[in-house]
Amino acid sequence: MPAIVVAVIVIILPLLFPSAYYYRIGVLVFIFALAVVGLNLLMGFAGQVSLGHAGFLGIGAYSVAIGPIHFGAPSWLCLFAGAILSGALAFLVGRPILRLKGHNLAVATLGLGLLVAIVLTNEAGWTGGPDGMSVPGLVLFDWSVRGAYIWYWIAGTTFVGGFVLALNLMGSPTGRALQAIHDSEIGALVLGIDVARKKLTIFIISAMYASVAGSYLALFNGYITPDAAGFLRSIELVAMVVLGGMGSIVGSLVGAAVLVVLPQALTIFHEYEQALLGLIVMVFMIFLRQGIVPSIVAAFAGRRK
Amino acid sequence: MMILEADRLSITFGGVRALDGVSIAIESGQVFSIIGPNGSGKTTLFNLVSGIYTPNDGSIRFAGEMVTGLPPDQLARRGLSRTFQNLQIFSRMSVLENAMVGRHRHERTGILADLLHLPSVARQNKATREAAHDTLARVGLADAGKRPAGSLAYGALKRLEIARALASDPKLLLLDEPAAGCNPVETQEIDYVIRSIVEDGITIVLVEHDMRLVMNISDRVHVLANGRTLTEGTPEQVRSNTAVIQAYLGVHGSKEAVRAFD
Numbered sequence: 156m157p158a159i160v161v162a163v164i165v166i167i168l169p170l171l172f173p174s175a176y177y178y179r180i181g182v183l184v185f186i187f188a189l190a191v192v193g194l195n196l197l198m199g200f201a202g203q204v205s206l207g208h209a210g211f212l213g214i215g216a217y218s219v220a221i222g223p224i225h226f227g228a229p230s231w232l233c234l235f236a237g238a239i240l241s242g243a244l245a246f247l248v249g250r251p252i253l254r255l256k257g258h259n260l261a262v263a264t265l266g267l268g269l270l271v272a273i274v275l276t277n278e279a280g281w282t283g284g285p286d287g288m289s290v291p292g293l294v295l296f297d298w299s300v301r302g303a304y305i306w307y308w309i310a311g312t313t314f315v316g317g318f319v320l321a322l323n324l325m326g327s328p329t330g331r332a333l334q335a336i337h338d339s340e341i342g343a344l345v346l347g348i349d350v351a352r353k354k355l356t357i358f359i360i361s362a363m364y365a366s367v368a369g370s371y372l373a374l375f376n377g378y379i380t381p382d383a384a385g386f387l388r389s390i391e392l393v394a395m396v397v398l399g400g401m402g403s404i405v406g407s408l409v410g411a412a413v414l415v416v417l418p419q420a421l422t423i424f425h426e427y428e429q430a431l432l433g434l435i436v437m438v439f440m441i442f443l444r445q446g447i448v449p450s451i452v453a454a455f456a457g458r459r460k
Numbered sequence: 461m462m463i464l465e466a467d468r469l470s471i472t473f474g475g476v477r478a479l480d481g482v483s484i485a486i487e488s489g490q491v492f493s494i495i496g497p498n499g500s501g502k503t504t505l506f507n508l509v510s511g512i513y514t515p516n517d518g519s520i521r522f523a524g525e526m527v528t529g530l531p532p533d534q535l536a537r538r539g540l541s542r543t544f545q546n547l548q549i550f551s552r553m554s555v556l557e558n559a560m561v562g563r564h565r566h567e568r569t570g571i572l573a574d575l576l577h578l579p580s581v582a583r584q585n586k587a588t589r590e591a592a593h594d595t596l597a598r599v600g601l602a603d604a605g606k607r608p609a610g611s612l613a614y615g616a617l618k619r620l621e622i623a624r625a626l627a628s629d630p631k632l633l634l635l636d637e638p639a640a641g642c643n644p645v646e647t648q649e650i651d652y653v654i655r656s657i658v659e660d661g662i663t664i665v666l667v668e669h670d671m672r673l674v675m676n677i678s679d680r681v682h683v684l685a686n687g688r689t690l691t692e693g694t695p696e697q698v699r700s701n702t703a704v705i706q707a708y709l710g711v712h713g714s715k716e717a718v719r720a721f722d
Contacts, residue, residue, distance in 0.1 A: 323576060323581075327574035327581050328568075328574065329569050331557060332564060332569075334550065334553050337552065338550040338552055339550060342550060344531070344533045345532045346562055346624065346625075346628060348564055349533050356571055360575075
């Protein structure tokens with residue numbers, strides 16, 4: 156059901172778009188929403204914080220930049236390679252990192268994100284350093300994919316796909332195990348759940364979501380800088396998860412939409428843009444404590460009684 | 461057949477010997493109770509047997525296999541299930557989902573199948589849901605399935621935890637003070653549930669302060685005091701053992717001992 160609703164939204168939304176600029180915003184919303192769905196699987200469902208998720212976003216982004224330029228590989232192949240690379244990195248660092256809990260885990264993942272950002276900044280020969288590098292456009296079967304209009308459909312379709320996979324996962328034994336881990340690790344353990352392995356699995360999946368989103372972002376913008384992997388981007392992703400609603404897959408779309416669209420809408424306030432954005436996010440969190448979507452759902456459920 | 465044999469288990473926490481050379485042997489189909497004054501090591505023994513602590517000394521065999529030092533999840537997959545004195549409910553999940561997680565050890569999971577929601581996953585989900593529902597019915601929670609577990613009353617949560625452990629079809633079920641903190645009505649409901657489990661022939665290890673229940677349903681009673689075995693025997697033997705009475709009178713007040721007598 157939610158999957159159909161979201162698919163319909165993706166299809167109908169362009170009818171309300173007066174210009175190509177709106178398609179561009181739509182693309183960004185879907186790309187970020189994809190990364191946020193992945194992060195929400197990790198944070199909202201399994202209860203494991205990551206403050207370094209932009210690191211995986213950066214790996215995905217630079218894969219589609221470095222691959223075609225330095226190795227002449229096709230972009231789509233580099234997108235997959237980036238996702239595999241992100242998954243492999245998550246696998247390698249996941250075991251030791253995911254033993255940590257709460258603040259310790261948050262700081263460790265923060266370190267991971269910073270590490271990736273620093274490597275991307277320093278390896279100027281490969282990445283162009285702090286100034287970034289341009290990204291060759293996506294070419295599929297001799298067809299050059301460019302423009303906000305076509306990217307809207309690519310990003311929208313991919314988002315719906317990622318959305319459906321996430322919903323499937325949560326309705327499966329793996330998903331139930333992850334939610335159990337969130338509430339009581341010891342309770343999950345004594346029911347036969349391999350807690351360490353489940354956490355690692357979701358960390359890898361979550362990293363791959365971010366990586367694909369990063370590749371899309373780079374291909375769509377045609378340019379990438381190490382900021383994509385930076386600390387602020389990580390925080391932004393976490394804010395999108397929390398704002399939309401921890402553990403709500405629909406909330407991931409809403410959280411991404413609010414934090415992508417609001418800054419655009421607030422540009423009329425010029426230098427007060429950032430301050431207003433902060434204020435609005437604060438007000439949201441004060442009045443919709445569980446995040447936008449879960450709070451609204453709870454309000455409706457309450458009224459029906 | 462012995463389902464569980466623990467041989468001379470010892471564990472030390474910061475210089476304190478919490479358990480000192482305790483051995484237990486539990487036959488399949490038995491109700492085996494562990495009693496003793498507060499601080500005598502009952503929960504420590506549970507935590508050792510269920511793999512939460514690793515013993516400094518001694519060995520544990522479960523279903524004929526040496527399992528000393530195995531983590532709780534591997535023991536659970538072999539059919540050893542337990543409940544906790546302080547609840548470990550998945551409070552954000554629904555009551556039914558809690559029981560479904562109990563079925564985990566019987567579910568086949570593959571990450572790709574789960575992501576794609578293959579027909580096999582849907583079929584398995586259905587079977588899991590039905591089995592979970594049946595176990596909820598056994599503890600009187602069939603109608604509460606859709607409610608968030610966190611919204612249940614304390615006594616119902618205690619029963620839910622038993623149902624969750626039962627859902628795994630354990631070979632051995634460890635119940636750690638299932639009625640602790642319950643009011644008389646809730647205690648009665650839990651007694652009823654435990655008796656029905658006993659009737660089904662599931663092997664149970666029980667830690668419980670309600671002596672009337674313990675003496676009534678146990679095949680064997682093992683008495684701990686200060687981390688050591690005081691005695692073990694049938695309820696009648698334990699009831700008339702002067703060392704047991706002294707241990708309770710000395711440490712725990714007379715109330716418990718008086719109840720043990722009637």
